[in-house]
Amino acid sequence: MRRSGNFRYKLKTATVTEKLIVVNVAVFVLFFLFKTIAYLFQLPSDFLLEWFVFPKEPGEFLFKPWSIITYAFLHSGIWHILSNMLILYYAGIYFLNYFSPKKLLNFYFLGAIFGALVYMASYNLFPAFQGLGRSYLLGASAAVMAVLVGIATHIPHMRIRLIIIGSIKFWWIAAFFVVLDVVQIPISNPGGHLAHLGGAAFGYIYAKQLGKGNNIASGFERMMDWFGSLFSGSKPARKSNLKTVHRRKNTTGTASTFTTTSQRNKKEEQEKIDAILDKISKSGYDSLTKQEKDYLFNAGKDN
Numbered sequence: 001m002r003r004s005g006n007f008r009y010k011l012k013t014a015t016v017t018e019k020l021i022v023v024n025v026a027v028f029v030l031f032f033l034f035k036t037i038a039y040l041f042q043l044p045s046d047f048l049l050e051w052f053v054f055p056k057e058p059g060e061f062l063f064k065p066w067s068i069i070t071y072a073f074l075h076s077g078i079w080h081i082l083s084n085m086l087i088l089y090y091a092g093i094y095f096l097n098y099f100s101p102k103k104l105l106n107f108y109f110l111g112a113i114f115g116a117l118v119y120m121a122s123y124n125l126f127p128a129f130q131g132l133g134r135s136y137l138l139g140a141s142a143a144v145m146a147v148l149v150g151i152a153t154h155i156p157h158m159r160i161r162l163i164i165i166g167s168i169k170f171w172w173i174a175a176f177f178v179v180l181d182v183v184q185i186p187i188s189n190p191g192g193h194l195a196h197l198g199g200a201a202f203g204y205i206y207a208k209q210l211g212k213g214n215n216i217a218s219g220f221e222r223m224m225d226w227f228g229s230l231f232s233g234s235k236p237a238r239k240s241n242l243k244t245v246h247r248r249k250n251t252t253g254t255a256s257t258f259t260t261t262s263q264r265n266k267k268e269e270q271e272k273i274d275a276i277l278d279k280i281s282k283s284g285y286d287s288l289t290k291q292e293k294d295y296l297f298n299a300g301k302d303n
Contacts, residue, residue, distance in 0.1 A: 017092030111146020118198025142199030
């Protein structure tokens with residue numbers, strides 16, 4: 001009972017990045033467990049997978065529209081899921097220091113959607129893909145690239161310490177993976193690499209627009225909130241038709257004192273956050289103390 005309680009507590013307190021990783025790993029294990037059972041009993045094992053991978057044919061996609069999301073939680077092997085989850089984990093650490101968990105979900109899901117659409121368009125437009133027969137897309141790479149390129153676009157000059165190479169700028173890491181996808185298109189898995197580039201392109205555009213104060217995914221956020229309310233049982237707050245009238249009392253200054261104190265606290269909190277971010281830009285994330293990292297993480301969760 002205690003172990004079960006500890007697991008639930010860890011899952012409840014986990015970051016959104018860690019929860020995405022848990023879901024990906026759980027789906028990977030379940031599908032390969034099913035594949036193992038099917039192999040032992042000599043049963044067809046691909047029929048279940050075909051319902052969740054993303055097809056290149058628009059007509060087939062119309063029969064399983066959910067596949068534009070579900071494919072991003074499927075992987076073909078150990079190395080496939082391991083590489084994706086490692087990149088997602090480390091990119092997510094930096095991402096959540098600057099953006100809210102909801103924004104990370106926006107980058108992940110919309111990156112997956114954009115990558116899938118680029119994949120489908122490529123197979124139906126480029127002559128190189130003609131006559132290749134049936135093809136399917138699976139893997140979280142497009143979604144992960146959206147998160148990685150998104151945060152690299154937001155903090156391009158932050159230096160990251162790598163064990164072998166040393167300290168390099170964040171955008172160099174993102175650029176390396178983008179170039180890697182480009183050069184591998186004529187070698188192997190061209191549709192998959194184009195999907196990765198689609199996710200990367202979305203991450204770049206979205207991060208640039210957020211930097212300008214434009215949230216191009218606001219409609220998607222509202223849809224996610226509505227979808228989440230179906231399971232939580234909470235209803236959107238209705239605007240009341242009644243007006244609330246507050247009477248001012250000239251004999252006390254409690255209300256104005258409270259407002260001033262609240263504004264002062266917010267200002268001090270923002271100044272502390274700005275100081276920590278300045279330290280990151282100059283010396284890197286690893287230069288922060290544990291207290292500074294915790295403070296920045298908790299401040300990010302409140303946004």
